[in-house]
Every structure is written in structure tokens, then in C-alpha cells.
Amino acid sequence: MTEKFPGYKGEALRALKEAGAGIGDKIRVMKDEEIYQGVLIPRSEFGDDRHLVLKLNTGYNVGILVTKDTKIERIGVGAKPAFSTPPLPKQKENLPRVAILSTGGTIASRVDYRTGGVRPALTANDLYSVVPELSEIAFLDARILFSVFSENITVEHWSEAAKSIAKFVKNGVAGVVVAHGTDTMGYTAAALSFALQNLPVPVILVGSQRSADRPSSDAATNLIGAVKAAASAPFAEVAIAMHETVSDDSIIFHRGVKARKCHTSRRDAFKSINVPPLARLKDGKIRMLTRDYQKRDSEKEVIVEPRFNEEVTLIKFHPGMGPVIDWHVENGYKGIILEGTGLGHVSNRYFSAIRKAITKKIIVGITSQCIWGRVNMNVYDTGRDLLEIGVIPLKDMLPETALVKMMWVLGQTKDFTEARKLLSKNIANEFSERTVFGD
Amino acid sequence: MTEKFPGYKGEALRALKEAGAGIGDKIRVMKDEEIYQGVLIPRSEFGDDRHLVLKLNTGYNVGILVTKDTKIERIGVGAKPAFSTPPLPKQKENLPRVAILSTGGTIASRVDYRTGGVRPALTANDLYSVVPELSEIAFLDARILFSVFSENITVEHWSEAAKSIAKFVKNGVAGVVVAHGTDTMGYTAAALSFALQNLPVPVILVGSQRSADRPSSDAATNLIGAVKAAASAPFAEVAIAMHETVSDDSIIFHRGVKARKCHTSRRDAFKSINVPPLARLKDGKIRMLTRDYQKRDSEKEVIVEPRFNEEVTLIKFHPGMGPVIDWHVENGYKGIILEGTGLGHVSNRYFSAIRKAITKKIIVGITSQCIWGRVNMNVYDTGRDLLEIGVIPLKDMLPETALVKMMWVLGQTKDFTEARKLLSKNIANEFSERTVFGD
Numbered sequence: 081m082t083e084k085f086p087g088y089k090g091e092a093l094r095a096l097k098e099a100g101a102g103i104g105d106k107i108r109v110m111k112d113e114e115i116y117q118g119v120l121i122p123r124s125e126f127g128d129d130r131h132l133v134l135k136l137n138t139g140y141n142v143g144i145l146v147t148k149d150t151k152i153e154r155i156g157v158g159a160k161p162a163f164s165t166p167p168l169p170k171q172k173e174n175l176p177r178v179a180i181l182s183t184g185g186t187i188a189s190r191v192d193y194r195t196g197g198v199r200p201a202l203t204a205n206d207l208y209s210v211v212p213e214l215s216e217i218a219f220l221d222a223r224i225l226f227s228v229f230s231e232n233i234t235v236e237h238w239s240e241a242a243k244s245i246a247k248f249v250k251n252g253v254a255g256v257v258v259a260h261g262t263d264t265m266g267y268t269a270a271a272l273s274f275a276l277q278n279l280p281v282p283v284i285l286v287g288s289q290r291s292a293d294r295p296s297s298d299a300a301t302n303l304i305g306a307v308k309a310a311a312s313a314p315f316a317e318v319a320i321a322m323h324e325t326v327s328d329d330s331i332i333f334h335r336g337v338k339a340r341k342c343h344t345s346r347r348d349a350f351k352s353i354n355v356p357p358l359a360r361l362k363d364g365k366i367r368m369l370t371r372d373y374q375k376r377d378s379e380k381e382v383i384v385e386p387r388f389n390e391e392v393t394l395i396k397f398h399p400g401m402g403p404v405i406d407w408h409v410e411n412g413y414k415g416i417i418l419e420g421t422g423l424g425h426v427s428n429r430y431f432s433a434i435r436k437a438i439t440k441k442i443i444v445g446i447t448s449q450c451i452w453g454r455v456n457m458n459v460y461d462t463g464r465d466l467l468e469i470g471v472i473p474l475k476d477m478l479p480e481t482a483l484v485k486m487m488w489v490l491g492q493t494k495d496f497t498e499a500r501k502l503l504s505k506n507i508a509n510e511f512s513e514r515t516v517f518g519d
Numbered sequence: 520m521t522e523k524f525p526g527y528k529g530e531a532l533r534a535l536k537e538a539g540a541g542i543g544d545k546i547r548v549m550k551d552e553e554i555y556q557g558v559l560i561p562r563s564e565f566g567d568d569r570h571l572v573l574k575l576n577t578g579y580n581v582g583i584l585v586t587k588d589t590k591i592e593r594i595g596v597g598a599k600p601a602f603s604t605p606p607l608p609k610q611k612e613n614l615p616r617v618a619i620l621s622t623g624g625t626i627a628s629r630v631d632y633r634t635g636g637v638r639p640a641l642t643a644n645d646l647y648s649v650v651p652e653l654s655e656i657a658f659l660d661a662r663i664l665f666s667v668f669s670e671n672i673t674v675e676h677w678s679e680a681a682k683s684i685a686k687f688v689k690n691g692v693a694g695v696v697v698a699h700g701t702d703t704m705g706y707t708a709a710a711l712s713f714a715l716q717n718l719p720v721p722v723i724l725v726g727s728q729r730s731a732d733r734p735s736s737d738a739a740t741n742l743i744g745a746v747k748a749a750a751s752a753p754f755a756e757v758a759i760a761m762h763e764t765v766s767d768d769s770i771i772f773h774r775g776v777k778a779r780k781c782h783t784s785r786r787d788a789f790k791s792i793n794v795p796p797l798a799r800l801k802d803g804k805i806r807m808l809t810r811d812y813q814k815r816d817s818e819k820e821v822i823v824e825p826r827f828n829e830e831v832t833l834i835k836f837h838p839g840m841g842p843v844i845d846w847h848v849e850n851g852y853k854g855i856i857l858e859g860t861g862l863g864h865v866s867n868r869y870f871s872a873i874r875k876a877i878t879k880k881i882i883v884g885i886t887s888q889c890i891w892g893r894v895n896m897n898v899y900d901t902g903r904d905l906l907e908i909g910v911i912p913l914k915d916m917l918p919e920t921a922l923v924k925m926m927w928v929l930g931q932t933k934d935f936t937e938a939r940k941l942l943s944k945n946i947a948n949e950f951s952e953r954t955v956f957g958d
Contacts, residue, residue, distance in 0.1 A: 123903070128907060133897070133903070142897050143897050143903065143906070229864070229899065229900070229901055230860070231836075231859075231860050231861070231864040231865060231866050231867075231901055232866045232867055232868070232901075233838055234838060234839060234866075235838065235839045238838075261861075262861060263860035263861035263864055264838055264860055267837065267838050268838075341860070341861065341888075341889050342889055342890060342891055343889050343891040343892040344861055344862050344863075344887050344889045344891070344892025344893055344894065344895070345862065345892050345893075345895070346891075346892065349889065349892075388839075390839045390841075392839065393840070393841060393843070394835060394837050394840075396833060396835040396858070397670075398706065398833050398919065398922055399672055399673060399674065399677075399703055399706050399707075400673060400674045400827075400829045400831065400926060401832070401833075402829075402832060402847070402850070402852070404832070404843070404846075407843075407846050408841070411841070413841070419835070420670075421669070421670050421702035421703055421780070422670070422701060422702035422780065422783055423783050423784065424783075425668070425670040425702055426670060427670050427671045427673075428670075428671055429671070448783050449780075450780050450781055450782050450783045450788065451781060451890075452781055452782040452783070452785075453782040453783030453784050453785065453788075454783060454784075455783065456783070456784070458572070458581050458582050460668065461668070462668055462670055462671075464562070464572070464582065467582070468567060480837065483837055487839060
């Protein structure tokens with residue numbers, strides 16, 4: 081019987097049975113002065129026995145506590161998945177070939193309301209059925225690389241993705257699109273920026289903040305933008321394609337090493353930090369926003385450096401911080417990125433721990449938790465002291481990019497001096513000469 | 520001899536002696552194709568033997584590597600401190616009484632070019648001599664609380680400051696100004712917001728991004744704004760006063776729990792996150808920007824709750840993170856703030872560590888590293904799983920404020936259930952009902 085109600089038990093299950101409502105049914109829940117209306121969806125195995133979960137019309141899910149005063153009414157059958165029977169694709173052989181690799185995340189999945197399961201939906205057929213415009217832009221080769229929420233993406237996924245992308249690039253595609261959950265898309269974009277060098281074509285990561293089965297979804301617009309860039313953008317770099325504003329007017333391309341998710345839910349969540357974005361798609365045209373970029377060039381041959389070392393950490397300094405630096409030193413870590421305050425400071429309480437780390441040939445780099453601006457260790461005593469101790473100032477590099485770079489650097493070399501040098505060297509424009517907003 | 524050159528040794532000392540240049544002298548350093556001109560300042564005890572440090576005309580210090588090809592020329596005597604002999608203040612008894620408490624930082628210090636020492640300059644005399652306008656706004660009572668760079672501010676400083684401020688408030692001042700380094704001013708503002716409740720008058724934290732001895736300093740404008748607000752603003756809350764833009768046109772007041780330093784060097788580094796700022800000072804007038812605020816009310820009596828518990832940590836989740844949660848659990852921590860991705864996620868690799876923490880009655884709250892927006896744990900499986908495990912979603916609260924609140928909550932109660940409840944309760948408008956930029 082509970083198979084009809086996966087995840088439900090106790091009070092919640094009893095109330096649902098009483099109402100004659102099952103998974104996928106449209107129901108109305110009345111409690112106190114609130115009324116919720118939506119489609120009943122299954123719960124996770126961790127579920128307690130007192131909540132039920134509805135997918136509201138807005139597309140958001142909501143958990144509702146069931147008490148003895150809660151009334152449930154079945155008001156109909158939930159909508160079926162919007163694209164259950166995709167039409168046959170009309171692949172046009174004369175269009176640029178674009179590979180779409182799916183790693184999971186909102187953009188690459190669809191929810192089956194009947195089972196509640198989220199499954200990757202990234203066959204070329206699926207894509208054409210959801211976004212028919214794509215068939216006018218490119219000849220697609222769609223593959224599922226992984227199927228994970230992006231918070232579960234690991235260093236191994238970065239390596240795998242880099243190798244797969246390189247294969248497609250070597251096979252002569254006009255560009256590669258990587259569908260990715262937005263949560264850690266910035267980290268992955270940075271990883272691919274370091275791992276894929278000398279690219280002949282663009283590699284575009286794309287996500288969405290609303291799944292494709294929601295009316296307000298940004299998935300289609302972002303995908304179109306990403307495929308268009310992969311097919312024909314003049315740049316050959318790793319970039320992130322997302323909404324530029326909350327409207328659908330333009331898609332903005334952020335350089336992979338300089339982008340950051342800066343809002344939990346807005347469609348324009350990603351921002352280029354300390355630099356202008358790479359390019360903009362508006363009115364069907366892609367326009368470069370900087371002169372300083374790697375140009376598309378089919379003569380180039382991609383170089384893959386897919387090794388990352390996980391013995392690296394990011395420590396966000398804060399008042400009252402404990403002996404976190406010491407713990408990493410004692411546990412064999414090889415690289416530490418400090419997210420310091422202001423121009424690149426941490427409390428002098430940690431000077432001895434940092435000195436110890438560096439004595440043990442652990443590489444310590446510093447960035448700023450301000451996010452915008454650049455570290456400058458010459459202004460205050462604290463900065464000068466940290467420099468003397470041997471901390472490497474990482475200019476205007478994002479803390480998240482710095483972490484990924486440290487992992488990549490220590491995947492390239494175990495030599496202390498060489499690794500320090502590589503960390504400070506500009507590999508993928510992760511350092512910019514001047515900040516746009518600086519003064 | 521080296522007393523004339525504190526901190527200098529080796530090659531750098533030799534070159535300085537050769538040039539006949541000493542601390543406080545204006546010198547010109549020529550190397551390769553670069554020429555530096557500025558005042559020679561002393562070095563820290565951590566100094567190596569190869570660099571010298573100049574204060575440039577821009578006010579920034581620069582460290583210069585001395586090689587055998589470096590030429591040094593003494594070109595004059597450095598400027599003396601600009602305000603060595605302050606005139607007598609003209610305290611006007613009929614003006615509102617404002618207490619100015621100095622904790623250190625750029626705004627409250629001046630550099631003595633002769634000794635290179637930074638010393639607090641916050642006597643009322645000093646203030647009037649630097650910013651004579653203040654004598655028209657308030658009758659000042661200036662005190663030095665501490666004299667530390669703000670990265671060295673600890674939980675104990677927060678408690679001390681709260682108690683001192685409360686004393687002045689109880690003595691009937693019209694408002695209190697706290698001069699503070701900008702690096703951790705957001706953390707201290709949050710701490711004071713929780714520690715000082717039912718305030719009858721405003722408590723204004725103020726910093727500056729350029730020290731008062733620099734031509735482009737924002738110190739005077741910010742101080743005037745802060746003193747004006749303390750003397751006469753209609754709100755009675757803890758706020759941060761800084762430049763609203765890079766121009767001197769307006770001073771903006773951020774609610775203490777909602778402000779964050781978002782740029783390493785800009786004068787408008789502080790931003791209100793997820794809410795409009797509290798108030799603006801423009802053309803001499805303070806205008807409220809929200810209706811939802813605590814009003815100035817001399818009938819109120821301040822309640823001081825100055826206890827903070829340091830057994831609390833902030834963990835910024837990232838791909839490839841190590842067993843940092845476990846380390847904190849094993850080492851007796853009582854509260855953990857997770858800075859998750861997106862809507863409030865961490866990798867499922869850490870579910871068991873988090874479950875273990877909560878089983879041990881460690882309080883775990885989650886915020887988002889996006890900074891803008893709010894966590895919503897009902898949208899994806901990961902969020903729902905974390906909720907079931909017992910992680911507390913901290914809505915649109917800043918990660919830094921959440922850390923400070925957790926420290927404060929565990930200073931109020933050791934009871935697990937009560938502490939969890941207090942963490943979720945809105946104490947100082949750290950949660951807002953809707954985000955301004957949300958959609």
C-alpha cells in the first residue's frame with residue numbers, strides 16, 4: 081500500500097489515505113488560516129512521519145506539517161510530465177556540430193510527477209522537444225556524463241569532464257556545452273579553465289535556476305544561448321552562460337575563472353567579479369565585451385591537464401576562529417587558501433600556525449572574503465607580516481577560483497617552489513591587471 | 520645606529536646608510552625602469568633584509584626589493600604628522616552629547632612618520648582638530664576602548680564594547696559612535712546588535728578606507744555622518760555608517776546585522792544585503808529608507824546581553840572539502856554555521872558527519888555562500904534531507920551574522936532545544952520577510 085505513497089508514513093500517511101489522495105494527485109491542504117494547493121510528490125527516505133510535500137503551481141515544493149486539524153482534499157490529477165513523447169529530431173547536417181554533455185542539475189533534469197524521481201533528460205531528442213529552436217542552431221550530440229546535484233560534484237568529476245570535453249574537441253566539434261547544476265558551476269568552470277588549455281573552440285557551462293517543467297524556467301533561454309555560443313562565438317575559452325538580468329532579453333557569458341553565484345534564486349545569479357563579462361548574446365548576436373580574450377582558432381590543439389590534488393582547503397577567517405589551520409597542517413594537507421578580511425588579513429593569533437604550515441612546505445595563499453577588489457599586503461602591518469611569513473597574495477582572484485587553482489597546481493607538481501610559482505602565474509586570466517570597480 | 524632604521528637590516532640597511540637616508544626622510548628609489556618616491560617608514564620585526572618600505576604620496580605603502588642595482592637618493596625630509604598640535608576644542612554645552620569610543624583601525628589612528636608607529640588619535644581634541652565641523656554637531660566625549668587592527672578583534676572585545684556602550688547609554692548620551700577597523704566591522708556590528716537590546720538611542724559604527732592623513736580620506740565625512748546620526752537620527756539601532764558611493768555626497772547607514780564589507784578598497788565597500796539600508800544622510804538631512812525600524816525613545820532602557828560562546832565555527836562548504844565537520848565535533852564545538860551552496864546545500868558526503876554532530880547536541884545552522892537571497896530547503900532533495908537531519912535553515916541571514924548570532928545564542932543558553940529556538944527567532948531584524956531583490 082505504501083508504494084502508492086513512497087516516503088510517507090505515520091500521521092501524514094494516515095491523512096493522505098483518509099483523503100483518498102496519492103502521489104501525483106492535485107490536492108488542497110487546509111490548516112489554520114493557510115491553504116496550500118499543489119501536486120503531492122514523494123518524500124525522501126529521510127522523511128519524518130509528520131510532513132507532506134506539495135509541488136506548488138509556482139514550481140516550488142513546500143513541506144507542510146500535518147496535525148490533527150489539517151484537512152486534505154483531493155481535487156484532481158496532477159499534470160503529467162510536459163515532454164513525455166518527444167518528436168523525432170530534425171538534425172541538420174550542415175549546421176555546426178555541438179556536443180552537449182550533461183552532468184546533472186536543474187537544467188538537465190525533469191521531474192516525473194508520478195514517481196517524483198528526477199532523471200536526466202539530455203538526449204538530443206529530449207532537447208529538441210523542449211527547445212525546438214536548437215535544431216536551427218546546431219547539429220547536437222548529447223551525452224550524459226553524470227547525473228548528480230552539483231553540490232555532490234567532486235574533483236574526480238572535474239577530471240572526467242575535462243577528459244570527455246577534450247575528446248569531443250579533438251573530434252572537431254564547433255564547441256561544447258556542459259549542462260551543470262548552478263550550485264558549484266563556478267568551481268567546475270574554474271577547474272575546466274585550468275584543465276583545458278589552448279582551446280580551439282568555446283566550452284560553455286550552462287545551468288538554470290528553474291527546472292524546464294516550470295512556466296518561468298530560464299532553462300530554454302540559457303540553453304539556446306549556450307548552444308549558440310558553442311556553435312559560433314568568437315572566443316575559445318571556458319565560460320558560463322546565464323541570464324544577464326531577470327528578463328529573458330540577454331544571455332551573458334562569464335569567464336570561467338571570474339564568475340560566482342551571487343544569489344540563491346535569481347535567474348541572473350551569476351556575476352563576473354572584478355572584470356566585465358566576456359560576451360553578451362542579445363537580439364540574436366554575440367558581442368565581445370573585452371578585447372583581451374582567446375580567439376576561436378581551429379588550428380589550435382587542446383592541451384588537457386586534468387589532475388587535481390584534493391589535499392587542499394579553503395579557510396574563511398572569522399573572529400573567534402579555532403585551530404583550523406593547525407588541524408590541516410597536522411593532517412597532511414598540501415595547500416591552504418585563506419579567505420582573509422579586507423586587503424588580505426587574518427588575526428595575528430594565527431601567524432604561528434601559518435608559519436608552521438609554510439615551514440612544512442604547505443603552500444598558503446590569501447584572498448579576500450570581500451569578494452570584490454584585490455588583496456594588497458603592503459598597506460598595513462598585518463599584510464606585511466603575512467608576506468614576510470611567506471603567504472602568497474592572490475591579487476583579485478576569487479577565493480573559490482583560488483581553491484580550485486591550488487588543487488590544480490598541486491596536481492601538476494609536488495615541488496614547493498615550482499608550485500608557489502605556478503600559483504602566482506596567470507594561467508587563464510584568473511588575475512586581472514586592474515579591477516573594473518577599483519579606485 | 521640601527522635605531523635610526525628600526526626593522527632594517529642586511530642589504531636594505533646598507534643601501535639606506537650609503538644614501539644617508541633615515542626613517543621619515545623623503546627618498547627616491549630607482550631600479551630597473553621603475554622609480555618610487557615617498558617617505559621611508561620603519562619595518563615590522565618580521566622584516567627580511569632585502570626590502571624597504573615607502574609611504575607614497577597616494578598614502579599607500581609599498582615594499583621595494585633592494586638589489587645591487589637599486590639606487591637610493593635622499594631628496595628631503597618627510598612631512599610631519601598633519602595634526603600634531605590640535606587647537607583647544609570649543610565644546611558647546613547645549614549640543615547633544617555623543618560618546619565616541621575608539622577600538623582602533625584606520626579611522627581612529629594616525630601614523631607618525633618619524634617613528635612609523637600607528638597610534639590611536641581619538642581624544643576629543645584630536646577629533647576637533649581633524650574634523651572641526653564636529654564641534655557644531657555634538658558635544659563629544661571621546662574614549663579609547665582598545666587599539667587593535669580589526670582583524671585582531673575577538674569575542675572578548677565585543678563583550679567589553681557592549682558593556683562600555685551600555686554605560687554611556689545609561690548615562691544619557693544622545694548616541695554612541697564606535698570607531699572601528701573596516702575588516703571585521705560587520706561582525707562587530709552584528710555582535711553589538713544582539714548584545715544591546717531595547718536601545719533608546721543609536722549606536723553607530725564607523726570606519727574609513729583611507730587614513731585621515733591621506734588627501735582622499737573618507738574618515739572625516741564618515742565621522743561627521745556617524746556623529747550626526749548619533750546626535751539626531753530617528754532610529755535607535757546598531758548601524759554602520761560609511762560612504763554610499765565613491766563620492767562624498769551621501770553617507771549610508773546599514774543595519775548592523777545586514778551589512779557586509781563587499782570590496783577590499785572602495786569607500787562604499789559596505790553594502791546592505793537583502794534589505795534596503797536603514798537611512799541616508801544627504802544635504803545635511805537624515806532620511807529613513809525603511810518604515811520598519813526601532814525608534815529613538817529616551818524612555819527605553821538598554822538591556823545588555825554581552826556573553827558570547829567561542830565554541831562555534833563557520834564552515835564554508837566547497838567541492839573536495841575534508842573532514843572539517845568531524846574535527847569540530849571531536850573537539851567539543853557547540854555550534855556550526857554551514858555556508859552552503861545555492862539554496863542551502865552541502866554534498867551528501869557530509870550527511871553522516873552532520874547527523875553525528877546533531878546527535879551530540881551540536882547546533883547546526885545553514886546559510887548560503889551566494890550571500891544574496893535566502894536559503895530554501897524545500898526545493899531539492901538535498902535541502903529536504905538536511906532539514907530531516909536537523910539542520911536549521913537560516914533564511915536570508917548573512918553567514919557572518921549567523922556565526923555571531925550562534926556565538927551569542929550559546930552565550931545565553933546551554934539548552935539544546937532553547938538554543939535552537941533562539942537561533943531561529945528574529946532578534947534584531949537579522950531575518951527579513953522578503954528579500955528586496957528576490958523573485
